[in-house]
Amino acid sequence: MxxxxxxxxxxxxxxxxxxxxxxxxxxxxxxxxxxxxxxxxxxxxxxxxxxxxxxxxxxxxxxxxxxxxxxxxxxxxxxxxxxxxxxxxxxxxxxxxxxxxxxxxxxxxxxxxxxxxxxxxxxxxxxxxxxxxxxxxxxxxxxxxxxxxxxxxxxxxxxxxxxxxxxxxxxxxxxxxxxxxxxxxxxxxxxxxxxxxxxxxILQGRPVPDAELTDDYNPLEVGLWQTVSFDKGCYIGQETIARLNTYKGVKQYLWGIRLNSPAEPGTVITIQEEKIGKLTSYTETPDGHFGLGYIRSKAGGVGLKVQVGISEGEVVSLPFVSHEYP
Known part of the structure; x- marks a missing residue:
């Protein structure tokens, strides 16, 4: 978006x-x-x-x-x-x-x-x-x-x-x-x-449907831990979320990416031509260019230098989401 x-x-x-x-x-x-x-x-x-x-x-x-x-x-x-x-x-x-x-x-x-x-x-x-x-x-x-x-x-x-x-x-x-x-x-x-x-x-990382909230991602990958109760019992999707949490099975996370030029949502995020994720949203800000994207957890997090199409980026944390249980 x-x-x-x-x-x-x-x-x-x-x-x-x-x-x-x-x-x-x-x-x-x-x-x-x-x-x-x-x-x-x-x-x-x-x-x-x-x-x-x-x-x-x-x-x-x-x-x-x-x-x-x-x-x-x-x-x-x-x-x-x-x-x-x-x-x-x-x-x-x-x-x-x-x-x-x-x-x-x-x-x-x-x-x-x-x-x-x-x-x-x-x-x-x-x-x-x-x-x-x-x-x-x-x-x-x-x-x-x-x-x-x-x-x-x-x-x-x-x-x-x-x-x-x-x-x-x-x-x-x-x-x-x-x-x-x-x-x-x-x-x-x-x-x-x-x-x-x-x-x-986008700057804060609030996810929206059809961009960060899709059939490809679960709430823990998004970083919406504050919305998930782990001790309330059965609900739709509960077994999958409980298993991901118990076995630390979250394979990708939503991050902010500070960019040096515009980038198109849907663009593959790479490091040295290896695909590590996908850009989901982009905006121009008063301070430059900024995007949201999912990045494989094994690739790293804050401070990671990435390529998004022809744009270079650096991974930053987002205030709206977190990647651990609060």
Whole structure:
């Protein structure tokens, strides 16, 4: 996946993420509401994280995987009083609605509702996001763990920006969007475009479907250890993930690659003409060229010098993922 060339406005917004505060419209992401009595048990059995230990007002990131533990999507679940709201990647909601529906059996008390079109999502991101969340009346969330959420005036306020930067995510009726968007801008936030979000997510290593999350990779190769519970019992793909962990069987890892020129996703990564991996995403950044790619674990990690097509690169660590259990 390639992010477009960034302009002056994007540079300013990317800078504001670390020095101030931005607001990003994530309404094109999917939102699935999972209701009825068995909702937590159902999600617990369909994804990598431990939902049954969560209470209303809590939440977590989780990975949807196939029966052989191949990655489908990285989602965030917010546990509400009467439902779980799942925030899923753009272009993934229809697939996930059908995929989840396949696993609802006759006796299960579970309902799935796609609420994407009637809701909107904004993320407030940056070191100054606390001040805005306080002005919006959700100051009780400040200092709470990732995924913590409260419901005020038809709006879910949740801790977490979707990136590694501090921030909050708001989900609310789509009719309220113009008013809330303007309010947040009036409080001093700078608009972060989709293009700038894409640059940040590549720099941080947040994986996305069809690039880093595909049928070729499992969550441990991606480095999403924080989303995997190793002691919650059976779920789809659990046996494969447990075996990989027990026998240290992870054969490739996702890394950042600092590049000296542009490179095309899908390009083979080599060392002295030996294939060691593949580039999955590329972006131009305010500081040069940057990509994400999977590299065979035996080849090495941070500091490794690689060739990506005609571009030379150096392997660097990524803040969003890790290659050991936290």
């Amino acid at each position: 390639t992010a477009s060339i960034i302009n002056h406005q994007d540079r300013e917004a990317i800078h504001a993420v670390t020095k101030g505060v931005v607001v990003c419209d994530r309404s094109h992401w999917g939102r699935i509401r999972i209701g009825d009595d068995d909702r937590l048990r159902f999600l617990h059995n369909q994804s990598t994280n431990d939902f049954q230990s969560l209470k209303p007002g809590e939440g977590c990131d989780t990975v949807m995987v196939t029966s052989t533990a191949r990655t489908i999507d990285l989602a965030t679940g917010y546990v509400l009083d009467d439902a779980v709201l799942l925030l899923v990647s753009p272009h993934r909601r229809e697939f996930l609605m059908q995929w989840l529906d396949r696993y609802i059996f006759f006796a299960d008390k579970v309902t799935l509702t796609d609420v994407t079109d009637e809701t909107a999502t904004l993320s407030i991101i940056g070191s100054a996001s606390d001040a805005i969340i306080e002005k919006l009346g959700a100051g009780a969330l400040i200092g709470k763990p990732q995924g913590s959420n409260i419901f005020i005036n038809q709006t879910i306020f949740a801790v977490g920006s979707g990136l590694t930067n501090p921030g909050y995510t708001l989900i609310f009726p789509v009719t309220e969007k113009p008013k809330l968007w303007q309010q947040i801008l009036n409080y001093g936030a700078v608009e972060l475009s989709d293009r700038a979000w894409e640059t940040l997510r």
